[in-house]
Amino acid sequence: MNQKNGSICSFLAYPIQGKLDLLIQELNLIKGCDLVLSQNRDVVIVVTEAEDSDSEQTVRKNIENCSSLQCLAMVFGADYSVAKGA
16 A cells, blocks of 8 residues: 555454454455454454545445454544645
8 A cells, every 4th residue: 555645544343253264354355455463352453545535435335344343443544635635
């Protein structure tokens, strides 16, 4: 992800109990997502980058539609196109 425009968000993705591996597989299929795995918790840190708000909504909906996802919590969001005055 080398873009300088658009938005970057990070989420904590909590799997349904016993479904962490499936959640990781599902998230890896979503374009625009980078994953960081927790070393001591059943949670995945998901970092997304999108060129515009429509793309951001699509990525977020794709994450929310993962069958193994129990809860998704946004922990950071920045819209760089607004910050640059675009």
